[in-house]
Amino acid sequence: MSTISLYTLPIELIHHIISNLDIQTTLSSFRNVCKRFYTIVNGYNNYVVDLSSISKIDFHYIFRMIPIENIISLTLSDGDMTPGQINLFMSLFNINQFVRLRSLTLIQIEKFDFNRFIQQMNTNSLNSLSTNIRKTDSITRNIEIIPFLSNHALVNLRKLDISMWSYDINNIIWPHQCTIQYLTIGHYVTFKQICKILSQLLNLRTLIIRNCILDVTDEPKMILSHIEKNTNLTSLTVKDSHLQMNQLELLLPLTPSLINLQLIGTVSSSDTILDGSRWEHFIQTKLPLLQSFVFFLRSKTEKNLNSTNIESLINNFRTMFWLKEKSWFVTCNYIDKTRTLRLYTIPICDTYLTYESNSDKIVSTTSNDTENETVIMNNVHEIEINLTQTMKTIKTQQITTRTRRLFCHLTALTLIIDEEWPFESNEFLLNLIDLSHLTTLELSVDFTHSSISDTIDNIGYLLKQTNNVHTLILSSHDSTTSIIERICSIIPHYVRHLDLFDINLDDIKILLERLKHLFSVSFTFSIEMPFSPTEIIEWLSKIRNFTYLDDKRSLSLWLGQIH
Template sequence: MNLESFSNELLLDLFEYLPVVYLLRAFNDLNFRFNNLILIHFQRFDLNFRSISQYDFKIICRQYLPAIADCISFLTLSNDDDTPQQIDLFLEHGLIISQFINLKSLSLCDLCSDEIMIKMMLEWKYLVNLTHLTLAGCYLKFDQINAQRLIDSIWNLSKLIYCYLNISFNENNILVPTVMSSSLKYVFIWGIEHCQNEINALFKQTPCLQYFSILLNIDSNDNNDVEYPFLSITKLKFYLSRIQEDRIIKFLQNMPNLYQLIIDICSLDQDYTNAILNGCQWKKIIRNNLPNLHIFRFRMEFQLTNENNREQQIDELINSFQSSFWIKEHNWFIQCHWHSINSSSSIYLYTLPYSFDDFNFNYSMKFKSTYPNNNNNNYMHYNHVHSLKYDMSSIEEVFSSSIQFFNLQTLFVKFPVNDHFWSLIPKFNQLISLIISINDDNNIQSQLQFLLDHTPCLYSLSFSSCSSTFLPQILSFEFRNKSIRRLDLRGYDQYFTDEQCLILSHSSLGIQCEILFIKIQNYQILLDILNNMINLRTLIIQCENDKFNETNNDELIVWLKDHLPSTCVISRDLIFYCDIRIWIR
């Protein structure tokens, strides 16, 4: 049987599993039918370049994109550490965003160049079909004028429905539009805390807004409340660094049609006596202001202003969520956990099921909940957690808990671990990223080896803290897992010597590595690293003998460009100046 005999539907299903460069190399220009299927595929799926080799990206930009640009619907470009200077390279090939005339979704990640962002602003106004725009992890030095132009250019996009903005400015400029969007329904703004007067302005300029998510600054000195009912908003998510009941009421009372409310609160300043709202206060807020609320999720981190009778105060707080309003009317349950020994540590209160992506398991924790004890499915309450930080000494007491995490993708763990760790996380089959900190490197090799042997999908391995005595043990590990492609060794407490660099470059882990973060004593060893690590495509280095000064010529960059292959894309990180980023192949 040959591919020509497959139905179009089956071929399109097959295309979903192929990296874009393989798809184009294998099927482009075979015949009219395959060319048409490729175009249909790119109208349905994201052309995502967030993890691609420089060589493949250049081929696509040079040979394929100019011909198919007007058929692409979803495009993602990124200047992150995996693909540094990718957006610059895209532009160097003569490509411009306005060529993608049928683009519906555009994502630009880690763009830190003011000049390129201005180019993008001027180009995306021609994307008449654009409905989704994402600007993620962008650090800019815009002044107030250019910051205003940026936000207004977005609100001027006539068909834009969804907008995600995570932008930081040099002068802490606030993203508040001065023009009205008649199309935007979903807006997510992170990176800068907004006051209520700024929220007012944004609401006025976004009259069709339905789902809104933002970092909110509720300041008692800010008297600019939401000024009129905003009936279109049905879903709201916001993060608060402090909480005050009267300000919360004034903010929510003009959103009577809220169906879903998600709040993340970190209130750790003991100067605020009203650090947390109890169940009676929340009941009053919801009863009086949110008659249509069906989904209510919150997470609150706080400290008690008076540590006397700590558990009694916690019991009183939990009991305030035991009324029929919570249990019978809405079937809303809460849980509280805290450090049983350290009385000055944070207390966490949250709704069940736990609805946030991350969870910190920090010490000997005690749990109390309003959830019925006769239910034996506590593990289901944490199915949404994909990122876990586990920080517990092997000698600490662990209170009995049925909490388990089955869907982890990212894990931060301090070694050594105790037996509780293995019961908390019964399986690691979905784990993609592992960050390791080592407090005591005695007798932990077997623990770490066992963990690595049970992570079949592990892609990224990082060491946030690692002593010099443990480095040889790491390199001597038997890495049976061939999926590890990203290695971050910046947690090693010294710069790697030439000898250590050579050992790494000849190790099985070094040879399979594609993306490497490392601190080195001598940058001349890079030539050997590149020759030995044949699969390495991106290298991020910090160099001990780097003499960088913003007022002088960048001698290290000059040396690298003179001695490394001309195909390497070499740049100094615009935010973290000590990092040199090299996109090798």
């Protein structure tokens, strides 16, 4: 049998490989494997270019190497990792030059820049648009943007993701016979706006709503009397919202064809949204096609609950409907010290979780598979742990007795250390979390404590266990020059973005001189910035190329070549 070599693969397969590589790997590594790959990469014309976490040097390199007509998907960002990127891009290119662009994502874009983009853009080929607009005080300027967005950019779209505020969304005029099938919308969407979307976007199949306000002042019953049911919508997600059962019972009958429903948010502990029997009746009568129902509901209780209270709540989810007909399994846990109730289907559908040790919780579940905690946490990608409080509740033998890690897919971890670094906490973390997937590490640390040296050593040890971390966020109560020197000494080369809180001008200069490998840095202040950004900008201009964004309480730098 002949052996197939990578070098003799059909060009279609090589194109498939390229489509699954990031742009830097394609250009700097794959392209240089052999002459054949070099030629194929140069002729490839379906590039997906994501610039949201790239170095400023690579930004310029990519556009030197790729003809812009070969780019079909483009992501630009003014986020902390690439501040000032969008203005730089617009100074070099006109978006209408990207004649084959099918997908455009604009992250943390200023309203004025978004307006310029939309006016210049050729939308004939565009079928996906995603934008996250920075909130500003100017409402008037934004009103000028929305009509142009409505009339120009929405006509041919199939997928739209817009993070705008409620007053912005009010001004959107959805095109007649709108083609959008997949819509994600936020921030702060009202009940009335949702009803309008459902009645006008008749081709809509999937709707994701962030920060929904189910406001009774919208007079929903009057609104509903004028709205036809949307029979095409099959998937609905409402997340990061305050949820009420009586409002959901008004909204969901407008979507009788739902197959998938996801709810994530806060609720009142007295709301019937926590009642399994209420949901059972509602689903049977109003959502007969529903196949998947997942939720994660959080509530603060007015008084402390006990195991009897929790069992009474969970018993309504132990009926034949939940366990046999639907196979939807539910868990309830209660954290006594914070009076926090969490009711959720398993596996957990929320990607973010505040960790609480089992010794702090009352837990009850309808699932018989209580051993496989790891599967329950499969969808969790970001957790926050108060390490000081957690280690006070955990016995030494509990640290090493775990047979498998609980969190295997984490990409972001926040640790809060209130005092000195807790004893045996590093071993606890290594047994709790698979750190190999971690890309963002945030540490809230007390540098005023007497054991500063030990704390910095522990941070250094933790960083050595997380060699895929590219973003380090470090907040502290104090930072002197001597600490900055030591912090610089423990930050590894693979950390590309650094975010520091309440740091003085001299420390910033030391950091930028020492950590020349960084792609970007951000400085955030708990009060108004104690110095003028001009001081840093003028000083840094003598050393290296960069772009920046600033406001009263923050300064972010995207670092380029050193002079």
